[in-house]
Amino acid sequence: MAEFEPKIAAFVCTWCTYAGADLAGTSRLQYASNVRVIKLPCTGRIDFHFIIKAFERGADAVLVSGCHPGDCHYTAGNYHARRRWTVFRKLLEFAGIEPDRVTFAWVSAAEGAKWASLVNEVTEKARKLGPFTRYQRLNEIAEGEAER
Amino acid sequence: MTLPNQTPRSTCTLGYYPGCALHGTSKEYDISVRAVAAELGQELREIEDWNCCGASAGHSTNRKLAACLSLRNLALARQQNLKTVLTPCPLCSKQLLSAAAEVAANPQVRSEAEQTIEMSFGGGVRAINYIQYCTDSLDAISSRIGEGLRGLKAACYYGCLLTRPPKVVQFDDAEHPTSMENVVRALKGEPVEFSCKTDCCGGGFTQSHPEAVLRLSRKILENAKAAGAEVIAVACPMCQVNLDMRQAAIEKRYGISLGLPIVYLSQLAGLALGIDRKKLGLGLHFVSMPERGA
């Protein structure tokens, strides 16, 4: 059977990481095509339901990335995100998600190369961890109810 | 010192400075130049008592000497009232031209040189190369031409000094000259386009650095051959000797066959004008030019 191709959901901020990802593009840096970017104004906007939801919808890993500390376009959004992340991290295992499936990183608008390698790392990590199926059951139930 | 100024004899005849080569190893050039001139009714008067221009040996080792040797020839021409001097050897003519330019540019150099050669030189002598000569008398030539060269494919090879240094010789385009082609066309020959027109053949190294001659001339010969030339037309004794006398050695060394006759423009002009081959010294080349049946 073909090698397992993980699906990665990336929540990134417009100002730093999204721009960094664009830079990777303009510099034609090749990287794993497994990532699906969801653009938000700021990492501060990230509600961690997003992450849970992503796993439920078949993501095998989630990447959260924004401006470096101190560089937030909104001065403090990324600090809030980081604070929430530290709390949320502990909840992950409780929610049945290996913490390794979620990666939190800083990528600035100038770090196209960093973005490319980051995506590759996360993809590799997810490959090793294998598909995330725990929530598929929930989906099936949900769909079952929908039918009824 | 002051010198007796002879009263110039008025005449329209053309001055002629053959130089050493044309009196010796390249005498066929001399012969053919004279033959063509005679055919055209043009009187060539050789500068009386001319001396060697010093050639590369001169300017290479003593520029002042080189300048003075040429200046003497100019001064003689002036005395003998020869305003335009046909100088078939490009090296000779370049030397005449640069000497004239140098003294014209710098009065101090001039007075020094005049002291040295014990003659005064007022300027006003113009040296022309053989292509210029043909170009000037193109009408006369064309009017006398029947079948001419009958489409003989000729690669026109200028070498270095016909067009270089441009500031001194001021003749045609230094990188891509076309005047010889025009003459050949007028002679009803067919100039072939080739890319080594102004490459160096090894020049004065014929004797002293044959290796260089083999190497440089090979490229020219092969290139002309590839361009489909039947002959290479030249207007320089050094080029002729290198390409002709060394051709056998080149074929031997590089295991190639060329068999390209190297003929003077004057010889081609002669042929086109229907002058007898013997009178053009065509038999005097290492690679002789075959008779072309109609």
Add this chain to the structure above:
Amino acid sequence: MSRIGVFICHCGENIAATVDCPRVAREAASMPGVVHSVDYEYLCSDPGQSLIKDAIREHRLSGVVVASCSPRMHETTFRRAAAEAGLNPFRCEMANIREQCSWVHADREQATRKAVDLIRMMVHKVARNESLCPIKVPVNKTALVVGGGIAGIQAALDIANAGHRVILVEREPSIGGHMAQLSETFPTLDCSQCILTPRMVEAASHPNITLHVYSEIESLTGFIGNFEVKIRNKAKSVDLGLCTGCGACTLACPLAGRIGNEFDRGLGKRGAVYIPFPQAVPHKPVIDRAKCLRFQAAQKKGIPVQDCSVCGKCADACPIAPRKAIDFSQEDVIITEKVGAVVIATGYELYTGGRPRPGDRYAGCGEYGYDDYPDVINGMQFERLASASGPTQGRILRPSDGLEPQTVVFVKCVGSRDNAKGFTYCSKVCCMYTAKHAMLYRHKVHAGRAIVFYMDVRSPGKGFDEFVRRAIEDDDACYIRGRVSKITREGGKLLVQGADTLSGEQVEVMADMVVLATAMTARHDADELARKFRAAYDKDCWLTEAHPKLRPVESATAGVFLAGACQGPKDIPDSVAQASAAAGKVLVLFSSDELQREPLVARVNRTAPPQYSTCTGCFACKAACPAGAIEVEDITDKAGNTVKSVARVNEGVCQGCGTCVAACRSGSIELCGFTDEQVFAQIDAL
């Protein structure tokens, strides 16, 4: 039921080469709510845009997804197109299948599949987009210019001459910046101060310009058109109102001529109370409290300086009566100003050429002996030597013994392009000023020998290369292609060990003086400053422009513009040009009384009574909001008594980061354009 149109751009070969656009179009056609799906060569072209407009009208589209380049490239283009076709611009979204797909993935199958996914996610989002109308905010037509060098002065004058108020802030006691230190300028060799000082005076005396020297920016808050800036006026210990600038105090100071003068790069001396240089504007002294005997004594004793009896000669010497202009008790003052636009023109710092100082971002150079040999100086020091107003009145005399150097070696690229030392960039101006230095030296010392070690000669610019050739051909500057390895002292001379890469030989020069063409660097506190202004900066801490080609004078933050060398190494003409360009941008902003902002702001929901709003009034959002946009709103009943206090977003202030949304416990705040519904829809479509 929404009617969505999907438009896939080939971008010539840029996308089509790796993404199978027709197939993507086919697959998109079957996505929920999609009624129209096409692919096209160049959607950003005129025909491309009209293709979209026509489709919107023809298929009565309620939403549009343009799959092409990054939204950062063309979002405005396509939203405008949508609007022209009568569709609310915020119902148009882009799927980035170029920068983040076709350009970064080689495999056609994978790239195509990813493109489909990205489009599906956007389709799901757009189905939930609502019509939004732009927010209008007033523009405060006062500009803040930070930095009083040539760039700052130029920008301030341009804006002020257009009739707007300008607040010009300079950290040093005088404006003028680096240009005031230069002797003559390339390639014209006209006197730097002669052309600068009139501008300095004009700026200081301009009715529309408020000048704050010896001052620094504390903080900047707010947003384009409506910033609020706090400026710290550092205590000068001199009452500028009273002081006439007579200079009596500077002569009276017991330390006069004993402290290295920053303006002369240590080659000249000053006192504790000093006027930085003769042409200073304003021409008023300040007291250097770190050096002043009285202040130091007071500090030691731990008493207020005005109670201290030490020295005070400056005050005694001050002829102003009855109240002296010297005011030891003066303290820093923080003033607040409201401005609509900001021009950052904070310039650069020159790397000394020596070992690193604490806090330097780069490793310095020990091999040139800058810290060890007084006769090894840097370019700016040479400028001071060559300057008529400098410590040697313009005579080239070496610092150690004041003798005229007969052989001077100029070393280019000291720091610059020295990756190991932490500089990867070219400082741009050194090639030119080194040629100028060699020239000036040869003009002043006719028998002297000028030897220049270089790696390249970079002289693009009007008359620049001609200038360099003049130094080499007419003034006999001997240019050696190669770096210098080390400089050591041999007797009274400096032994320069270099290389001549053209001949492949080692080179030795016995020099009397060495001039290092050292790198231009970002200010040591550039990153801190950038944060204050929310401007981005690169790895070398140069402030970054919004777009390297198309938006060279705008920062990442709307309303904050860049001028001069704070953005990267620049010469005078470039700095002035950029300053005027920045001023032009400010004037465009000031040309209208109010400006439109994207309505992507937060919104607290309102529901029918009795609930009024799901907001519980915990105000976690207020704590989270970095812009201070959350206000408290008391909801009253008919009788006018407060039913409950809920949060309200001041959409004029809200920057739309959405931090409040994530912070809200009751899920009562939405961020327009990025509502939970929209984001979850995207995730759903993963």
Add this chain to the structure above:
Amino acid sequence: MLTLHDTTAAEFRAAVEASLGQKAALCYQCGKCTAGCPMAWDMDLSPNQVVHAVQLGMREKALRCKSIWVCASCETCSTRCPKDFDLARTMDVLRQMSLEAKMACPEAHDIIDFHRSFLNSIRRHGRTHEPEFIAEYKLRSLHFFQDAWNAVWMALRGKINPLPRSISGKAAIRRIFDRCRER
């Protein structure tokens, strides 16, 4: 090791520039001369390096090199120089200096011998006389049999005059030689 502080370097450069009438500093070392030189393959210093040696006053290097002798004086360099620097002429100047300083490259003795023989022949007769100067050259260079057959072939076709024909002004020519050679 190249030392730039001694004055001899500057003197040499000045001397070359004086008889050249151009500043060596004109050359910006683009290498176009080398790029087009037909003899570069046989040179120890590339043409641009020769100029560079002059620029830095490296006398030994400039006067002892082989390059100045294998230069064919084809004038290609001077013709194409973007800075109008006359390198062909510079070669002439360096050759003369090299001879006067007795520093001529031993590898190039054939070429130098040829020049000598050639000039001597002129000095004697006012014109060159092949059999004579070729003979002298062969004696100097010891290339006795080179082109022997060619010579015979040419002699048979009267291309080689058996006897020298001196010009009447040969005394004047001799004086010219002497005057130009005195220093």
